[in-house]
Amino acid sequence: xxxxxxxxxxxxxxxxxxARIRQRAGKRDDVVLGIGxxxxxxxxxxxxxxxxxTDTLNRGVHFPDDTxxxxxxxxxxxxxxxxxxxxxxxxxxxxxxxxxxxxxAAWVDAFLDGFLELAARHDVALVGGDTTRGPLSVCVTAHxxxxxxxxxxRDAARAGDDVWISGHLGDAAAALVQWRAxxxxxxxxxxxxxxxxxxxxxxxxxxxVVHACIDVSxxxxxxxGHVCAASAVxxxxxxxxxxxxxxxRDSFAGDARRHAQATGGDDYxxxxxxxxxxxxxxxxxxxxxGVAVTRVGRIVPGNGVRALLSDGTAWAxxxxxxxxxx
Ligand code: ADP
Ligand code: MG
Numbered sequence: 001x002x003x004x005x006x007x008x009x010x011x012x013x014x015x016x017x018x019a020r021i022r023q024r025a026g027k028r029d030d031v032v033l034g035i036g037x038x039x040x041x042x043x044x045x046x047x048x049x050x051x052x053x054t055d056t057l058n059r060g061v062h063f064p065d066d067t068x069x070x071x072x073x074x075x076x077x078x079x080x081x082x083x084x085x086x087x088x089x090x091x092x093x094x095x096x097x098x099x100x101x102x103x104x105a106a107w108v109d110a111f112l113d114g115f116l117e118l119a120a121r122h123d124v125a126l127v128g129g130d131t132t133r134g135p136l137s138v139c140v141t142a143h144x145x146x147x148x149x150x151x152x153x154r155d156a157a158r159a160g161d162d163v164w165i166s167g168h169l170g171d172a173a174a175a176l177v178q179w180r181a182x183x184x185x186x187x188x189x190x191x192x193x194x195x196x197x198x199x200x201x202x203x204x205x206x207x208x209v210v211h212a213c214i215d216v217s218x219x220x221x222x223x224x225g226h227v228c229a230a231s232a233v234x235x236x237x238x239x240x241x242x243x244x245x246x247x248x249r250d251s252f253a254g255d256a257r258r259h260a261q262a263t264g265g266d267d268y269x270x271x272x273x274x275x276x277x278x279x280x281x282x283x284x285x286x287x288x289x290g291v292a293v294t295r296v297g298r299i300v301p302g303n304g305v306r307a308l309l310s311d312g313t314a315w316a317x318x319x320x321x322x323x324x325x326x
Contacts, residue, residue, distance in 0.1 A: 013103035014131050020105065021096070024112055025126035026119055030092065040127040042093060048145040053083035056139040063194075064179050069107050071194035072138060073115030078196045079217065080142035081122060082268040085203030086215040088152040089144035091122050096129035097139035111138075114195075122200055150207035152272065157212035157231035161273035163297040164282060166199050168243040169220060173264020174252050188247035196268035202293075205285045206272060213272040219263040221317060224271055225305050234302035237262065240310045243294045262307055263317045273299050 022035040032041035044050050057063060057076050067075075077094060084091050096115070100107070119126060124142070171192035178185040199215070206213065212231055214223045220237065228235050242261045252260055274282050279295070286293040297308075307315045 017103055017105060017108055017131050020108060021112065021126070021129070024116055026116065026124065028092065028123065028125040031125050031127055034125065034127045035129075040093075040095075042127065042143070045145055047147070049148055049151065051084055051087050051089040051144045051146050052141060053080050054139065054141040055079045055083065056137060059136040064176070067194060069110035070114030073111040073113065074118050074195050076138040076140045077115050077118045077124070077142070078198045078268060080140045081118070081124070081198035081200055082196065082215040082217070084142055084144040085198050085200045086152065086213050086270055087144075087146060088150050088203050088207040088213070089146040090204055091124045091142055091144040091200060093125050093127045093143040094119065095141045096126060098129065098131050099134035099137040100131070101134070101136055103133070122198075146207070152203070152207065152210050152213035153230075154212055154214055154227045155230035157227050157233050157273040157299045158275070159233050159299050159301045160276065161211055161299040162276050162279065162295050163224065163235055163237065163299060164272050164274065164293050165216070165220070165243065165296050166202055166269045166286070166291055166293050167197075167267075168245045168248070169216065169267050169269060170242070170248050170252070170257065170260035170264050171245050172196065172266035173219075173260040174248050176264070176266070177256075177260065178251070186247050186251055188245065189251075192245075193266060196266065198268055199270045199291065201289045202270055202286060202291045205289050206270075206282070209278050209281050209285060210272045210274045213270055216265075216267045216269045216271050218265045220271060221262050221305050221307060227271070227273070228299075228303060228305055231299075232303070234300045235297055235305045236300055237297040237305060237307045238310070239307050239315055241294065241296050243292065258315065259317060
């Protein structure tokens with residue numbers, strides 16, 4: 001898009017940066033025309049739905065100030081691939097909107113190291129974007145495909161379903177707690193904050209057996225709450241059944257751990273519901289791709305999410321997930 005600043009004063013730098021990005025962007029056969037024209041031309045497989053997700057990362061809000069550019073690049077794409085995974089989609093393309101305080105080419109190169117490393121792992125082609133001057137902000141849109149009968153939606157949970165979670169919860173939130181306190185941050189926890197692993201293979205593997213699915217970005221209670229609201233059901237979570245990493249167990253216990261696991265954000269694990277009769281099938285599919293999944297609760301009639309301690313009493317967090325503008 002043009003601006004009231006003239007092309008000349010905008011300088012050649014923006015175009016230098018775009019040229020660097022273009023040179024390194026991955027390729028796919030279904031990209032008829034990628035970076036370089038006014039818009040990309042892309043081929044969607046016949047019979048499949050196009051799945052589109054957008055997420056923005058802002059400095060200070062979505063990542064600590066000291067985050068390495070390569071990690072920002074990784075995370076900017078990861079959070080979008082996580083959204084596609086939660087829909088059961090197979091990722092294909094992405095666009096990248098960069099707002100940069102200055103046209104620092106070395107920063108962009110380092111950013112691309114992380115961004116394109118993750119893109120290559122999932123065979124995602126960068127097909128376009130925008131490059132502007134402004135406060136550091138990264139907006140990525142990811143595109144993927146899903147067969148109409150393989151979609152996992154938030155509104156499909158049913159009373160009686162089991163609630164499952166992939167991997168383990170709370171590491172990223174725990175890293176943030178340590179970072180905010182100015183304490184030494186456990187490297188294993190920090191790695192989970194900086195380089196979340198989008199559950200792309202799991203999302204596709206679960207299609208057909210799972211009812212509802214969401215990725216955990218704002219905290220389990222908040223995100224499962226979205227599923228419950230959309231599905232007009234309630235849920236009960238067994239707090240002490242939530243899977244915790246060794247690093248989290250080492251440094252967090254009791255309510256501090258419960259908070260990180262139930263209300264912390266940034267895990268990018270999949271939370272999904274399935275009929276209890278599908279228990280073996282869920283386990284088999286997750287095992288076949290090498291991802292741990294844990295049954296952590298159940299969908300019940302009613303509304304809202306209740307977190308239960310092992311003695312069956314309800315536990316109330318002091319904050320239910322991260323809220324912008326709260
Ligand atoms: P326009 O003025 O038509 O929007 P731009 O100069 O913004 O053109 O972009 C030129 C080309 O470079 C387009 O194909 C656009 O998608 C691509 N592009 C711009 N910035 C980025 C970026 N950060 N990442 C990937 N592609 C980009
Ligand atoms: Mg543009």
